[in-house]
Amino acid sequence: MLILGGTAEARALATALAGLPGVSPISSLAGRVADPALPAGQVRIGGFGGADGLAGWLTGERIDAVVDATHPFAATISWSAAQAAATAAIPILALRRPGWNQGPGDDWRRHPSLSAAAQALAGLAADRVFLTIGRTGLAPFAGLDEHWFLIRSIEPPEAPLPPRRQVLLARGPFTVPDEVALMRQHRIGVLVTKDSGGPLTEAKLVAARELGLPVLLIERPPVPDVPAVATVEQARDWVALLAGTPAQPD
Numbered sequence: 454m455l456i457l458g459g460t461a462e463a464r465a466l467a468t469a470l471a472g473l474p475g476v477s478p479i480s481s482l483a484g485r486v487a488d489p490a491l492p493a494g495q496v497r498i499g500g501f502g503g504a505d506g507l508a509g510w511l512t513g514e515r516i517d518a519v520v521d522a523t524h525p526f527a528a529t530i531s532w533s534a535a536q537a538a539a540t541a542a543i544p545i546l547a548l549r550r551p552g553w554n555q556g557p558g559d560d561w562r563r564h565p566s567l568s569a570a571a572q573a574l575a576g577l578a579a580d581r582v583f584l585t586i587g588r589t590g591l592a593p594f595a596g597l598d599e600h601w602f603l604i605r606s607i608e609p610p611e612a613p614l615p616p617r618r619q620v621l622l623a624r625g626p627f628t629v630p631d632e633v634a635l636m637r638q639h640r641i642g643v644l645v646t647k648d649s650g651g652p653l654t655e656a657k658l659v660a661a662r663e664l665g666l667p668v669l670l671i672e673r674p675p676v677p678d679v680p681a682v683a684t685v686e687q688a689r690d691w692v693a694l695l696a697g698t699p700a701q702p703d
């Protein structure tokens with residue numbers, strides 16, 4: 454069983470599958486982070502060389518099924534996985550956490566891309582920006598020299614970066630009181646984030662609501678049409694069914 458990982462859900466699934474008789478999960482990480490949180494069990498690190506490389510790897514390792522538990526914005530590997538599983542003629546399941554839902558009091562403005570969000574920023578009165586989109590993809594914001602950015606990422610962000618900025622290296626989960634304090638401390642006027650979903654990084658959205666701040670939310674990229682579930686338990690049950698092992702109670 455190959456788990457394409459790099460997320461908290463992928464790690465939880467590796468732990469859940471490690472206890473299933475007849476199932477040997479191998480977790481795969483891209484190798485982007487120097488000190489990754491490692492899943493339980495066997496782990497491999499690094500790209501496969503596109504869909505063809507992955508298909509060859511699946512066949513060579515005699516993999517029976519794939520769970521794509523990658524981040525919702527990691528679309529390239531999801532498309533590769535769908536194509537490779539079809540080539541290798543093995544089943545694939547996507548474990549996709551739901552996106553965040555706007556609630557009363559939220560001022561969210563959805564944008565289809567990072568470039569669109571950067572353009573929208575130029576038209577906003579708020580000039581102090583909390584940018585939490587990860588360490589890549591910052592180029593569209595690099596030309597905004599009227600704005601000041603608090604850039605938060607786990608690893609140092611990749612150039613080009615906006616000229617007026619402070620970089621904060623931190624890994625979630627974050628709490629609402631801490632996010633409120635951080636945004637107050639830096640007099641943030643607008644939050645820019647991806648619609649990653651999940652509880653680990655949701656606190657910034659609650660904090661923005663409490664402070665009455667607008668949020669520029671980057672919409673998810675298109676993903677392949679493969680069978681999908683939303684929870685680790687559902688993914689574990691799918692594997693258990695394939696392996697002929699009765700599902701365990703939650």
Ligand code: NAP
Nearest residue numbers: 458459481482483500501502503523524526527528529530
């Ligand atoms: P991506 O754009 O979809 O993938 C780029 C390339 O990286 C893929 O073509 C593949 O190389 C390799 N790759 C990606 N995930 C892999 C995995 N789990 N195992 C082996 N190779 C992988 O992905 P990304 O956005 O750079 O994200 C990289 C990893 O970070 C993913 O595993 C994802 O779950 C995690 N992550 C991403 C984000 C985000 O915002 N994008 C946030 C949190 C975590 P080959 O073509 O050579 O196979």
